[in-house]
Amino acid sequence: MSVNVLTQAYSAIVNCIKTSVKITNINTGVVVDTFGIWDTGATNSVITKSVAKQLGLTPVSYTRVRGVGGLMPTPEYLVKITLNNENITLVSRVTECEELSAEQDTGMLVGMNIIRLGDICITNFDGKTVMTFRVPSLETINYVEEVNLHNKCLKIHELNIAKRLPDKCACGSGKDYKNCHGKSLYHK
Numbered sequence: 001m002s003v004n005v006l007t008q009a010y011s012a013i014v015n016c017i018k019t020s021v022k023i024t025n026i027n028t029g030v031v032v033d034t035f036g037i038w039d040t041g042a043t044n045s046v047i048t049k050s051v052a053k054q055l056g057l058t059p060v061s062y063t064r065v066r067g068v069g070g071l072m073p074t075p076e077y078l079v080k081i082t083l084n085n086e087n088i089t090l091v092s093r094v095t096e097c098e099e100l101s102a103e104q105d106t107g108m109l110v111g112m113n114i115i116r117l118g119d120i121c122i123t124n125f126d127g128k129t130v131m132t133f134r135v136p137s138l139e140t141i142n143y144v145e146e147v148n149l150h151n152k153c154l155k156i157h158e159l160n161i162a163k164r165l166p167d168k169c170a171c172g173s174g175k176d177y178k179n180c181h182g183k184s185l186y187h188k
């Protein structure tokens with residue numbers, strides 16, 4: 001199986017996750033290099049009017065989008081999207097939107113139709129934001145389950161010590177607690 005990955009790492013905490021995006025007109029091969037803001041609030045990905053114009057795109061359909069003047073017919077395009085100039089490439093339907101930045105350097109919102117294809121994680125450890133994304137999805141990450149298992153293993157470890165029993169980790173790994181959940185991040 002081939003897993004495609006990208007990481008965007010910052011040297012500080014950021015309020016907006018933005019990655020470089022290459023958008024290609026499938027019919028003509030014309031390419032626009034721009035930036036995409038990752039937006040879990042956007043159902044579908046969108047590209048700005050100026051990007052659509054630069055690419056010379058022809059709408060494949062129209063969708064109704066709620067705007068200031070009510071529901072407005074809005075063009076939809078089919079484009080090839082390459083994320084972060086790394087190896088995540090996909091063909092996606094995108095809706096046209098108004099400009100996202102005054103400098104027009106942000107040409108896209110990366111919406112849930114792309115994000116849901118894989119696993120995404122945003123961490124802010126040590127004062128640095130890191131976003132990492134992979135396609136396809138490989139694993140469920142659930143911090144609540146992690147903490148619950150840590151607590152259970154710690155409790156049974158304490159009982160084992162009190163009763164002078166062999167101290168196997170309660171997670172079922174077969175390892176000694178000190179070499180397993182005894183090393184859990186949640187001890188910090």
Ligand SMILES: [Zn+2]
Nearest residue numbers: 169171180181
């Ligand atoms: Zn364990």
